[in-house]
Amino acid sequence: MADPIIEAAGLGIRFVRNRRRQLRLRDLALHRGRRGDHADGRFWPLRDLTFSIEAGDTVGVIGRNGTGKSTLLRLIAGVLIPDEGWITVRGAVAPLLELSAGFSAELTGRENLHLVGGLHGLSPSYLRRRVEEIVSFAGKQVEQALDTPVRHYSSGMKVRLGFAIISHLPHPVLLVDEVTAVGDAEFRQKCYATIDRLLGEGRTLVLVSHNEQDLTRFCRRGFYLDAGRMVVDGTMAEALAEYHRAVAR
Template sequence: MGHPIIIADNVGVKFVRSRRRNTKLRDFFVQGGKRRLKVDEFWALRNLSFTIHAGEAVGVIGRNGTGKSTLLKIVAGVLIPDEGRVHTYGRVAPLLELSAGFSNDLTGRENVQLVGALHGMSREELKEKLPKIIEFAGDQVAAAIDTPVRHYSSGMRVRLGFAVIAQLPHPILLVDEVLAVGDKEFRNKCYKTIEKMLSEGRTLFLVSHSEGDLKRFCKRGLYINAGHMEVDGPIMDALDAYNGLVRT
């Protein structure tokens, strides 16, 4: 087992739901027309602690809304936890959403240059890798590479986003539910790329509802239920716990 590369120490994230209350006519005059907000705080994640070692492939499992994507955003540095800390020892290559983090107003080419630069690629590297990125993304994206991304389908965005991530040398790869998008040919291309990255000793943190993908890549699973860690162990143990919950 490699050295620790992601350490989560008692992580908690709190969100706030604000709901407008109905205002009576009397309250309208008393409050100057301002409606009162009913604040509802909840913990999306609480008391999460784990260590992931270099070269591990770990699947994050749970129902929708249970905190899986929130956890990946914390590891990526997009969110800051309200409690505890996450330490990463190496740069992170994240593909966290169907929009791939692209700006709608920029073209595909401009987004590749922007995202690549944000991940530390020099102009020379971008110039060298751009043809490979476009080729990986496929003919449909290549034909629209100078079109604003707002006109792309979610599948086209993911294709281009994964193509960028595939060219990064970062040791930590975060993937959130994007492998389900696209046709079989593109998914197979993604699978081969992930397998190559893992063979190089990189670390994979994968959120997926596909048991096939989880079993294919991950030996370890984190099952999160209502923001709390229920299982941290072999992937089949985590899947069994999840499926048991779904059946009830």
């Protein structure tokens, strides 16, 4: 039997309020792993999470604001490093975690397309062959501004270009954080059709969303987090039911 594509045990991460100590990989390199403890303001956005996700699973992550949903996606993506426990991802990750998709504001849309694609392993020749297809997906507004610095893009334009790039990655794990909340109805339908296609190819999806229609459409399994802890790991319907009970209390 194949190992789970994502596996975690005793997973936890500690932040310090009012400090941007996000424990990114670059911080580990700069400080050689030395992390100062701060008696005041320390808190755990996630703690003691243990789970496994099989290849092809579709998981929706729900909970109130501030319960660690996006932090979990960043741990899966390797953007954040845990303080407790461990997490293993057996496969490359295609993450759409922010509207900007990691864009550099001073670079043009075209330059960011090549930068982000390259950082995720797409070759220059592949990007040259697919640039028209990617830009066409992003839409006319992005196409017209492709050689304009991204700092002039609206949030909707950034997410269009970001989704267009990420959807072309061949990676087996797709992480999506509220991306379909931005954009018009036509763009959302493009997103839905693309996610349907990727799932049809056997990709693994972990989706954070407040949109229950999106969650029930795409996700068979649900994680309900509360105060940084796993409350429900079951079907999407079970997770949503417990969430609604908690909100009604």
